[in-house]
Amino acid sequence: MSYNVVVCDDENIQVNTINRYIKKVAGEINIKVNITNSNTGEELLQKVNDNIVSIKDTYIFFLDIEMKGMDGVQLAKKINSINKDAIVVYITGFKDYALKAFEVRAFNYLMKPVLYEDFKHIFIEVLNRLKEIYYRIEKEKEFVIENRGDIRKIKYDDIYYFEKILRKVKLVHKNGEIEFYMTLKKLKANIDMDNFTQCHQSFIVNNDKIDSYKNREIHMKDIKYNIPVSKRWISEVKNTLSHKIFN
Structure with a gap:
């Protein structure tokens, strides 16, 4: 994952310093960052x-x-x-100005001259807060099914897996099952595949619902059902599990 960061300060020396600090922290904790710089709000x-x-x-x-x-x-x-989840950290040379930060629910502030250790501490806190935001956003994502004028919305968090059966797709979720006409190719174009993994020519599973993988079968959380893994998709399943372990 790459993190987008904006730095806005009318002093180029300060902009360069913050850029250097961001890149240094990113290197230390092995993340990617895209930085946009500006000298004025306008x-x-x-x-x-x-x-x-x-x-x-x-x-x-x-x-x-x-x-x-x-x-x-x-x-x-x-x-x-525009973005109610934006995390704002103020940079200021005056403590009195820092009090204004709370007018817009600012996350924190840094006093000039900004020291690296102070910056690193706050930047790590920002990243941890951002993980909470991403987690909430993921929980709120929905898959929309439109079938003969009937529209159903199922939260990603409620979905266990999709199974292709002839011309239909069966969606298994915590409250039951839904069947609808769709190809897996179109299904993959209509869901965020960062949240799902295809493990078989007929199955796509919710990454968060995977409990374990053994003997070319995925064991799902909460339901007593094992999903087959085709040889073609073994590496994708293992990559998904590795990502879950290290994140």
Whole structure:
């Protein structure tokens, strides 16, 4: 996973310092980061209008409070109006300004000159908070089924697996089963495959519902049903399990 980070400060020295710190922490904990820099709030919003950066897809913001034109508090309010989950960390040279951070539910603040250890501590806290946000977003995702005018929404968190049976797909979820007409190719295009793994020509399983894998069978959580794993998909299943273990 790659994390999008925005740094906005009217001092280039400060921007360069924060960039260096971000990359250093990323290297130490082995994550990827994409950084967008701006010197004013207006410049950042112009980059949003020009599709250079998407606030909806960015959750980490390091903002200077006192900037020419739009200040950090005003900028944070605009960011929060677009992305309510945005994590804002203020950078300031004045403690009095730090109190304004709480006007927009700022996550924390850093005092200038920013020291690396202080930055690292807060950046790690930000990443931990972001994991909680991602977890909630994953829980809220839904699969929408439209069949002859009937629309059903099933949360990803309630889905165990999909099984292809002739021309239909059977969806097994915590409250029962639903069958609908669809190819697995179209199904995979309509669900977020970061949450699911195809393990057989007829089966796609919810990664979070996998309990264990043994003898080319997936043992599911909560239900007494083992799903076969074809030789073709063994490596994908093992990659999914490795990701679950290390994340």
